[in-house]
Amino acid sequence: xxxxxxxxxxxxxxxxxxxxxxxxxxxxxxxxxxxxxxxxxxxxxxxxxxxxxxxxxxxxxxxxxxxxxxxxxxxxxxxxxxxxxxxxxxxxxxxxxxxxxxxxxxxxxxxxxxxxxxxxxxxxxxxxxxxxxxxxxxxxxxxxxxxxxxxxxxxxxxxxxxxxxxxxxxxxxxxxxxxxxxxxxxxxxxxxxxxxxxxxxxxxxxxxxxxxxxxxxxxxxxxxxxxxxxxxxxxxxxxxxxxxxxxxxxxxxxxxxxxxxxxxxxxxxxxxxxxxxxxxxxxxxxxxxxxxxxxxxxxxxxxx
Amino acid sequence: xxxxxxxxxxxxxxxxxxxxxxxxxxxxxxxxxxxxxxxxxxxxxxxxxxxxxxxxxxxxxxxxxxxxxxxxxxxxxxxxxxxxxxxxxxxxxxxxxxxxxxxxxxxxxxxxxxxxxxxxxxxxxxxxxxxxxxxxxxxxxxxxxxxxxxxxx
Numbered sequence: 001x002x003x004x005x006x007x008x009x010x011x012x013x014x015x016x017x018x019x020x021x022x023x024x025x026x027x028x029x030x031x032x033x034x035x036x037x038x039x040x041x042x043x044x045x046x047x048x049x050x051x052x053x054x055x056x057x058x059x060x061x062x063x064x065x066x067x068x069x070x071x072x073x074x075x076x077x078x079x080x081x082x083x084x085x086x087x088x089x090x091x092x093x094x095x096x097x098x099x100x101x102x103x104x105x106x107x108x109x110x111x112x113x114x115x116x117x118x119x120x121x122x123x124x125x126x127x128x129x130x131x132x133x134x135x136x137x138x139x140x141x142x143x144x145x146x147x148x149x150x151x152x153x154x155x156x157x158x159x160x161x162x163x164x165x166x167x168x169x170x171x172x173x174x175x176x177x178x179x180x181x182x183x184x185x186x187x188x189x190x191x192x193x194x195x196x197x198x199x200x201x202x203x204x205x206x207x208x209x210x211x212x213x214x215x216x217x218x219x220x221x222x223x224x225x226x227x228x229x230x231x232x233x234x235x236x237x238x239x240x241x242x243x244x245x246x247x248x249x250x251x252x253x254x255x256x257x258x259x260x261x262x263x264x265x266x267x268x269x270x271x272x273x274x275x276x277x278x279x280x281x282x283x284x285x286x287x288x289x290x291x292x293x294x295x296x297x298x299x300x301x302x303x304x
Numbered sequence: 305x306x307x308x309x310x311x312x313x314x315x316x317x318x319x320x321x322x323x324x325x326x327x328x329x330x331x332x333x334x335x336x337x338x339x340x341x342x343x344x345x346x347x348x349x350x351x352x353x354x355x356x357x358x359x360x361x362x363x364x365x366x367x368x369x370x371x372x373x374x375x376x377x378x379x380x381x382x383x384x385x386x387x388x389x390x391x392x393x394x395x396x397x398x399x400x401x402x403x404x405x406x407x408x409x410x411x412x413x414x415x416x417x418x419x420x421x422x423x424x425x426x427x428x429x430x431x432x433x434x435x436x437x438x439x440x441x442x443x444x445x446x447x448x449x450x451x452x453x454x455x456x457x
Binding site: 085087104105106107108109111112115127128129191192195 | 417419423424425426440441445
């Protein structure tokens with residue numbers, strides 16, 4: 001893989017994706033073999049928004065490779081509070097670390113930050129923009145459970161603001177999946193993503209109901225619909241209720257349907273699904289470690 | 305166009321932007337950053353009869369030549385415009401605008417969550433699409449009323 005920075009899933013070719021996933025599979029199979037791979041490597045964490053799993057799994061990933069993190073801490077405790085620009089912050093932190101991981105509430109922040117630094121920078125979420133490492137772990141999970149051949153996937157929930165969805169849709173186009181998008185009309189894919197998918201010749205279909213398409217799916221990727229996207233609480237409850245699933249909803253589905261969710265969930269997936277073979281979302285979250293190990297390994301020059 | 309129809313004095317040194325789509329002259333001034341306070345001598349013709357366009361706008365700015373960035377943005381709202389550079393009352397250079405592949409600066413991104421709208425040391429950059437422009441940072445696509453995105457500093 002030859003990328004200085006990982007900003008968007010759009011930049012990843014099929015070969016890039018397979019390379020990361022293959023390396024992740026090697027690492028998951030024998031993590032001990034890579035335990036000293038990047039001894040003394042330091043990963044700079046710049047999280048301008050709260051994060052639990054992304055931050056923890058990047059930390060676990062670099063530590064499992066023998067390295068460690070330097071963490072900016074929360075915005076409240078940093079010099080950002082004193083009015084420092086993002087461009088200055090990343091230029092300072094790159095002097096402390098071998099690679100940077102950035103999460104920031106503004107769209108395009110990772111692209112801009114990457115223009116100011118020489119060390120590799122990884123986008124860990126830029127507003128409603130992109131979240132490419134989530135996409136890589138999603139793809140890893142899909143490849144392990146359903147494979148990429150003749151893959152049919154349904155993506156349901158908030159498609160407008162969900163950055164994991166935007167990144168995933170690009171990557172699924174790259175692996176030639178058939179994509180069904182299921183959402184309320186007000187939360188359909190944004191124009192920019194639709195434009196790209198159209199340009200890339202993606203096979204996509206949009207629906208407001210899960211039911212007609214469910215029996216065709218190999219994978220159902222569920223995302224959270226957030227209350228703040230609606231003008232009032234009652235409208236939210238009405239709409240969100242239609243995009244919740246339980247074991248009964250899944251009766252018409254194929255036995256080997258894989259159900260995924262980027263987590264955290266609220267009530268989109270009922271707990272009764274957790275105990276079924278459909279549930280892959282916890283494994284999906286765990287896959288964040290080997291996939292981020294693989295990505296860091298490739299970006300830090302693991303083959304050299 | 306005869307002098308009887310359009311009595312706008314010639315300029316000595318500066319730029320004449322001709323064949324602007326009718327109604328866009330004030331937007332052209334905005335692209336150039338020309339305001340009532342900015343000091344240039346400016347002549348404007350709005351909805352002047354034109355053989356080529358039916359009617360057109362024309363802008364003459366004394367003492368000012370256009371940067372490539374300004375010409376690039378100009379091409380988006382006035383694709384038929386011609387730029388005449390005048391020195392000592394003579395047109396020494398005349399060319400049509402060309403649609404660029406990207407425009408830098410001059411426009412601002414309409415997405416209020418875009419990093420370029422914050423206090424960062426970065427200029428706006430847009431890719432030019434067949435039917436609009438697209439922010440290179442947040443990827444927002446603007447199709448309608450590009451003139452509304454002119455950054456009036």
